[in-house]
Amino acid sequence: MPELPEVETVRAGLAAHVVGRTVAGAEVRHPRAVRHHVGGGADLAARLAGRTITAAVRRGKYLWLDLDGAGDALLAHLGMSGQLLVTRPDGAAPAEAVGPVPTMVRPVSAGDAHLRVRVDFTDGARLSFVDQRTFGHVLLTDLVPTPDGGPGGHGSAVPALPAPVAHIARDLLDPALDRAAASRRLRTRRTEVKRALLDQTLVSGVGNIYADEALWRAALHPRRPTDRLRPATVRELFDAAEAVMRDALAAGGTSFDALYVDVEGASGYFARSLDAYGRAGLPCRRCGALMVREHFMNRSSTLCPRCQRPPRGSAP
DNA sequence: AAAGGGACCTGGCTGC
DNA sequence: TGCAGCCAGGTCCCTT
Secondary structure, X not given: OOOHHHHHHHHHHHHHHOOOOEEEEEEEOOHHHHOOOOOHHXXXXXXXXXXXXXXXXXXXXXXXXXXXXXXXXXEEEOOOOEEEEEEOOOOOOOOOOOOOOXXXXXXXXXXOOOEEEEEEXXXXXXXXXXXXXOOOEEEEEEEEEOOOOOOXXXXXXXXXXXXHHOOOOOEOOOOOXXXXXXXXXXXXXXXXXXXXXXXXXXXEOOOHHHHHHHHHHOOXXXXXXXXXXXXHHHHHHHHHHHHHHHHHHHHHHHOOOOOOOOHHHHHHHHHHHOOOOOOOOOEOOOOOOEOEXXXXXXXXXXXXXXXXOOOOOOOO
């Protein structure tokens, strides 16, 4: 699932392969993919034509392409299954690709069943938004000033954000994040710590996978009440979440194919390094107790019942 | 106002 | 072997 490390991998790929190119034309092939664009697919395609991509920027799980530096952007959220794939001008397989190509990576043809939006550049290169489950979306939107005057996100020095991202907090890889303030806000919430970690208005970029990983690293039960956490504990949790996402980003980078910008680039990481997510029934890598899966927010949490003690008064 | 739960979506897997 | 039903989860929206 695309969480911060996967989205950042995509952003880096777009920065390398799309920035500087000019849009010749675009086609929206599924209305749901542009459901948040005011004006619909035809309007989006028409307004993209002739624009030049000047930056690839990310905040949390949102990423966007600045257009001409003119104060608007093509914004994308990958949802659960979204991919942004770049094919080079001749459309052929990448000649300079090295190392094993992830199995999910394949050339995109016009007949691709899940191709939602296609952007063609004047030099023949193509950007394709492919999304099986259509939880993701793209839209063209104006930038608005950041509340704190700091940079809008990773990859930009401009103090501006796409309007739909204005409510998204800075993420744990953002040097401009005020961690003390985020910690205070978390501790004044009356909720459970995993729910708070997943709240993108508190700290962004963390999804179910990295939430479980961070809680395991910090040895915290997902249902611990936020208003009873000490500041030092929250600091450790933030540090753990940052560390696991940096590790994932580094691992994703190694298997990341240079020309196909693929959210599955982190597959090598998933196979090797996850300590919690997907390990129910397997021994905890810290203490050996069998990991368990619990229902949480209509989904699941995987945790170590020995390292991550439930809060007092909670059901076992 | 804040917190929490359901809807949205589809391919793959499980169990009968 | 076939098929129904469950599962995955990020974000928005609605209710409490």
